[in-house]
Amino acid sequence: MSQQLIFTNEVAPQLDGLIAAHGECRVFLIADVNTATLVLPRLLHDSARLSDATVITIPAGDTNKNLESVARVWKQLSDNGATRSSLVINIGGGMVTDLGAFAAATFKRGVRFINVPTTLLAAVDASVGGKTGFNFNGLKNEIGLFREADAVVISTCFFDTLPVEELKSGYAEMLKHGFLTSANECNELMNTDITQIAADRMLTLLERSVKVKCDIVAQDPTEHGIRRALNLGHTAGHAFESFALAQNRPIPHGYAVAHGLLVALILSHMKAGLDSGWLYKTAAWISDNYGTLTLTCDDYPTLLRYMSHDKKNDSPDRIAFTLIATPGDVRCGVIITPADITAALDIYRDLLHV
Amino acid sequence: MSQQLIFTNEVAPQLDGLIAAHGECRVFLIADVNTATLVLPRLLHDSARLSDATVITIPAGDTNKNLESVARVWKQLSDNGATRSSLVINIGGGMVTDLGAFAAATFKRGVRFINVPTTLLAAVDASVGGKTGFNFNGLKNEIGLFREADAVVISTCFFDTLPVEELKSGYAEMLKHGFLTSANECNELMNTDITQIAADRMLTLLERSVKVKCDIVAQDPTEHGIRRALNLGHTAGHAFESFALAQNRPIPHGYAVAHGLLVALILSHMKAGLDSGWLYKTAAWISDNYGTLTLTCDDYPTLLRYMSHDKKNDSPDRIAFTLIATPGDVRCGVIITPADITAALDIYRDLLHV
Numbered sequence: 001m002s003q004q005l006i007f008t009n010e011v012a013p014q015l016d017g018l019i020a021a022h023g024e025c026r027v028f029l030i031a032d033v034n035t036a037t038l039v040l041p042r043l044l045h046d047s048a049r050l051s052d053a054t055v056i057t058i059p060a061g062d063t064n065k066n067l068e069s070v071a072r073v074w075k076q077l078s079d080n081g082a083t084r085s086s087l088v089i090n091i092g093g094g095m096v097t098d099l100g101a102f103a104a105a106t107f108k109r110g111v112r113f114i115n116v117p118t119t120l121l122a123a124v125d126a127s128v129g130g131k132t133g134f135n136f137n138g139l140k141n142e143i144g145l146f147r148e149a150d151a152v153v154i155s156t157c158f159f160d161t162l163p164v165e166e167l168k169s170g171y172a173e174m175l176k177h178g179f180l181t182s183a184n185e186c187n188e189l190m191n192t193d194i195t196q197i198a199a200d201r202m203l204t205l206l207e208r209s210v211k212v213k214c215d216i217v218a219q220d221p222t223e224h225g226i227r228r229a230l231n232l233g234h235t236a237g238h239a240f241e242s243f244a245l246a247q248n249r250p251i252p253h254g255y256a257v258a259h260g261l262l263v264a265l266i267l268s269h270m271k272a273g274l275d276s277g278w279l280y281k282t283a284a285w286i287s288d289n290y291g292t293l294t295l296t297c298d299d300y301p302t303l304l305r306y307m308s309h310d311k312k313n314d315s316p317d318r319i320a321f322t323l324i325a326t327p328g329d330v331r332c333g334v335i336i337t338p339a340d341i342t343a344a345l346d347i348y349r350d351l352l353h354v
Numbered sequence: 355m356s357q358q359l360i361f362t363n364e365v366a367p368q369l370d371g372l373i374a375a376h377g378e379c380r381v382f383l384i385a386d387v388n389t390a391t392l393v394l395p396r397l398l399h400d401s402a403r404l405s406d407a408t409v410i411t412i413p414a415g416d417t418n419k420n421l422e423s424v425a426r427v428w429k430q431l432s433d434n435g436a437t438r439s440s441l442v443i444n445i446g447g448g449m450v451t452d453l454g455a456f457a458a459a460t461f462k463r464g465v466r467f468i469n470v471p472t473t474l475l476a477a478v479d480a481s482v483g484g485k486t487g488f489n490f491n492g493l494k495n496e497i498g499l500f501r502e503a504d505a506v507v508i509s510t511c512f513f514d515t516l517p518v519e520e521l522k523s524g525y526a527e528m529l530k531h532g533f534l535t536s537a538n539e540c541n542e543l544m545n546t547d548i549t550q551i552a553a554d555r556m557l558t559l560l561e562r563s564v565k566v567k568c569d570i571v572a573q574d575p576t577e578h579g580i581r582r583a584l585n586l587g588h589t590a591g592h593a594f595e596s597f598a599l600a601q602n603r604p605i606p607h608g609y610a611v612a613h614g615l616l617v618a619l620i621l622s623h624m625k626a627g628l629d630s631g632w633l634y635k636t637a638a639w640i641s642d643n644y645g646t647l648t649l650t651c652d653d654y655p656t657l658l659r660y661m662s663h664d665k666k667n668d669s670p671d672r673i674a675f676t677l678i679a680t681p682g683d684v685r686c687g688v689i690i691t692p693a694d695i696t697a698a699l700d701i702y703r704d705l706l707h708v
Binding site: 067071074075078079102105106107108109110131132133136137139141142143144145146222223 | 421425428429432433456459460461462463464485486487490491493495496497498499500576577
């Protein structure tokens, strides 16, 4: 599986080149209604090839990352005569790249697709690595596939269409990649002001961060081993995200990951010898950038139940975490008892003064 | 991708062995209501491991090979705590093995599955080769994936639960494999009385026939080249099948393939030099075993439209056929004009006295 990863702020000409290289074919653009309004007009203006494409729009937001939206894409591909040699281009955040990729990968048993992430979170995480899917039965990404895009065109030029919360949300995944890499990388990321990064410098940081993910995915595309490293912060993070959603106070994915990362660092200190200095430094940085979550010890059983539903668990009774001994030294699939998770949540609340 | 193909009439002990080899896991059996009634009790009686399995049933028949049935399987897997290390066993005809395999391959981005075909058609065709999927938007297998089962357990011991039409339906695919192999194979198959084959001899014929398919699939798993050989008889066959269905006179898939095969042989004679002796011999054999279809020249435009929708076509305007110059000498992806298809349908009707 050879995937082209292209870092550029000249997106439209790159897409024209990729379409030309694909050969004579029908092109379908999948976007949510926001991206269709804010980004597509720019791309169409700058492109020689996209004006002939069929645009398929889906409603925006994670609550629409569902079977109805997938069926809508399938129906439009089918009604508009898509064939196996058609080309699908998913333009948007992780919701669109995940869902559009799944729809493309399963239409007529698979048509080729390109991802064009328009958010930092999608650029650094969702659009690369081959995870596709949608939410089902109240569970995130319960249905999906591992299937890499033929190409991913990564740019920072659409980030100006986004609120700063979106930028911060993606930056949390970059910090996660930092903790999988080195102390230097962590320090550099935490010493940078997220809201003041120039587009070019962001593209450089982004390229380095995406490379961390790609190196890990290449070793283990279907997540049976080292790929679980990328789950750092996500066991508790997904639980925070589901918990907040169930309380009708949804938080961005990256915010949940930032808080989940702190829980993982606490467990890393308890179980893998991570120096406690990282806990204090990261807690302060998270508090400054992502605020705090509303949480009491009465919520622990609910959070534990969400953690036990994680796809990476072999069994609902065994909750696995990715931990680090030092930044860059990763321990995957460490089984943690409910008692230790409870202790970590207590420390988490202390550190953030929740 | 290494797939275990097991030919045996001791199905339950084989499944017990496969489950044990899979390691500690939850087992889910997917079957339609007919198979759940006619076959499952036998299997459960003879097996030491299957009694703990969760049984998921779906309504029977190709009209239920739809998104609703897929969603039903996903929901039951999710509600019953299936994890990535669970094992799904699809037991039934091609409808169940296609749909169950798709559901398993996309649940939590893929759990392992075993196919246990209970019909000749599923044994010789659907259950091996990795094509999974379901009907959508009025089109057969419009949504799906290429994903091979971990193991396929092929037997003839459940064929006694089937009407003779089902046996004939599968036998048409075996004859297709014959035409992809040699004149000897074709003659042996056409000189055998379908309704009088003993279970052991059938298992031998079946093993030879499945091997033809596996050899071709191994060379081209995702159908970009030689795998199209297996499409012999299916371009017209699928059109006959859709046509009959639209007229509320559905015919079994294999019956449609038998008639489609004759159309392919006629085109092979017209375009690839196939000896006309094969046309007369096969027409007589098809007429004896599969009867005739109700068809007039007024139906040709409808049939052509169905043919143009075939997934193997690059474009709806170019109808591709698999042809043979002699049995075993295959020509894939031959573009045939509507005028030539019309001429072939005229000859078809002459040969069968329609």
